[in-house]
Amino acid sequence: MIKIYDTLRAKKVDFVPLNEGKVGIYVCGPTVYDSAHLGHGRSAVSFDVIRKYFIYRDYEVKYVSNYTDIDDKMINRAKEEGISVEELSKKVFPIYARDYGALGIMVPDIQPLATQHVPEMIELIQALEKQGFTYILDDGVYYEVAKFKEYGKLSKQKLEDLRAGSRVDVKDGKKSPCDFVLWKFKKEGEPSWPSSWGEGRPGWHIECSAMTWKHLGEKFDIHGGGLDLTFPHHECEIAQSEPVFGKGSFSKYWMHNGFINVDNEKMSKSLGNFFTLKEIFEKYDPKVVRFMFLQTHYRNPVNFSNVLLDQAKAGLTRFHDFVRNLNMLLEQSGDGEISENLNAEINIARDGFESSMDDDFNTSGALGVVSEFVKAVNVMMKNTNLNKIELSAVLNFLQLVDKVLGVIFVDHESVDDEVEALIEKRNLARKSRDFKASDEIRDELLNKGIVLEDTPKGTIWKKI
Ligand SMILES: [Zn+2]
Numbered sequence: 001m002i003k004i005y006d007t008l009r010a011k012k013v014d015f016v017p018l019n020e021g022k023v024g025i026y027v028c029g030p031t032v033y034d035s036a037h038l039g040h041g042r043s044a045v046s047f048d049v050i051r052k053y054f055i056y057r058d059y060e061v062k063y064v065s066n067y068t069d070i071d072d073k074m075i076n077r078a079k080e081e082g083i084s085v086e087e088l089s090k091k092v093f094p095i096y097a098r099d100y101g102a103l104g105i106m107v108p109d110i111q112p113l114a115t116q117h118v119p120e121m122i123e124l125i126q127a128l129e130k131q132g133f134t135y136i137l138d139d140g141v142y143y144e145v146a147k148f149k150e151y152g153k154l155s156k157q158k159l160e161d162l163r164a165g166s167r168v169d170v171k172d173g174k175k176s177p178c179d180f181v182l183w184k185f186k187k188e189g190e191p192s193w194p195s196s197w198g199e200g201r202p203g204w205h206i207e208c209s210a211m212t213w214k215h216l217g218e219k220f221d222i223h224g225g226g227l228d229l230t231f232p233h234h235e236c237e238i239a240q241s242e243p244v245f246g247k248g249s250f251s252k253y254w255m256h257n258g259f260i261n262v263d264n265e266k267m268s269k270s271l272g273n274f275f276t277l278k279e280i281f282e283k284y285d286p287k288v289v290r291f292m293f294l295q296t297h298y299r300n301p302v303n304f305s306n307v308l309l310d311q312a313k314a315g316l317t318r319f320h321d322f323v324r325n326l327n328m329l330l331e332q333s334g335d336g337e338i339s340e341n342l343n344a345e346i347n348i349a350r351d352g353f354e355s356s357m358d359d360d361f362n363t364s365g366a367l368g369v370v371s372e373f374v375k376a377v378n379v380m381m382k383n384t385n386l387n388k389i390e391l392s393a394v395l396n397f398l399q400l401v402d403k404v405l406g407v408i409f410v411d412h413e414s415v416d417d418e419v420e421a422l423i424e425k426r427n428l429a430r431k432s433r434d435f436k437a438s439d440e441i442r443d444e445l446l447n448k449g450i451v452l453e454d455t456p457k458g459t460i461w462k463k464i
Pocket residue numbers: 028029208233
């Protein structure tokens with residue numbers, strides 16, 4: 001039984017899926033206006049491992065993670081660069097695909113873009129309007145949080161305290177500083193969509209309520225994101241979705257990954273103490289970065305430093321050396337049977353791995369178990385030569401756990417195969433003059449961080 005720390009219930013609870021054997025997960029993705037930084041990487045790795053462990057446990061997983069491609073940050077940055085918001089999103093999106101791919105993150109089953117879900121957002125706002133949750137000011141449609149009695153239940157805050165503690169000046173006409181915008185009326189030079197309130201664009205919070213609804217329905221299993229999204233973003237999502245879909249709707253479990261601290265301060269853009277993934281990948285293999293994340297439980301803060309990365313590098317090198325050594329021995333070893341001793345070690349390690357991961361995805365515990373296993377096998381190998389069957393059994397076990405952890409084996413082949421297969425498919429489409437399909441495949445690859453170049457000798461590809 002998998003146990004999950006649920007932010008809403010503020011405790012570890014048994015995970016019971018809504019539909020047996022299936023799990024629907026939505027994780028708030030980044031706003032694609034600037035490079036991916038370490039915080040994005042941590043959130044993406046945390047939920048990638050969670051997703052992969054559900055797959056390991058034979059769940060049929062539907063994993064949805066969005067990209068916000070319209071909001072104030074996007075508009076401001078596009079203006080600064082003198083390009084359209086759409087051009088900005090097309091430019092930044094592949095950076096995330098490249099960096100996430102390097103971190104070994106599986107591409108989500110669905111990666112919705114906010115701008116593709118505006119009709120659903122409008123429908124939700126209309127439903128809230130009908131139920132009396134909204135009011136209109138001169139610049140947009142607002143949500144009145146006082147109308148939702150449970151506002152604050154996720155972040156464990158009382159509306160009165162929030163109101164009193166708010167240092168934000170109440171905008172003219174806003175009934176409470178906590179009220180938030182659902183629909184912003186059009187301003188000159190900004191992208192806009194038609195609606196019953198006139199031309200405008202959605203507020204940030206409504207985007208995720210609409211995308212979860214479209215792709216996972218009125219009720220789904222897990223909603224995740226970084227801890228900083230708990231309030232106000234996720235609180236607002238609940239306030240928007242629950243009144244429309246009814247009590248007990250929306251996400252059954254809420255999961256949040258911890259912050260990254262630098263010198264005991266939260267790493268953030270506003271403090272200027274942040275690192276982009278690209279900067280770090282120039283000095284460290286992305287697998288080292290992934291390994292560093294996994295050494296800390298996803299809910300705890302990571303105290304980031306070069307020392308931490310160096311320690312991760314040393315730890316990971318031990319695994320890689322061990323695997324290389326096993327592969328070398330495998331070529332020289334003879335047949336035989338698996339010893340009882342080794343069998344017992346593998347069983348202990350598998351049980352240890354699973355009980356760590358069942359316990360709210362404790363990756364640091366799981367890595368500890370794998371490390372102990374490697375030590376035990378090394379001791380065994382000092383005393384006796386392992387035969388082919390035994391060496392394969394050790395490798396098989398490591399491969400099994402690495403489907404979740406994604407750090408032990410250095411393999412780029414599967415990626416290459418996938419890319420080659422897609423190029424082949426695109427060539428066939430081009431031959432039959434199906435240029436729409438051909439362009440779609442090119443875009444799909446671009447989203448994986450692969451650019452294609454058509455040359456007289458054929459199509460070549462490279463990683464961005
Ligand atoms: Zn969101």
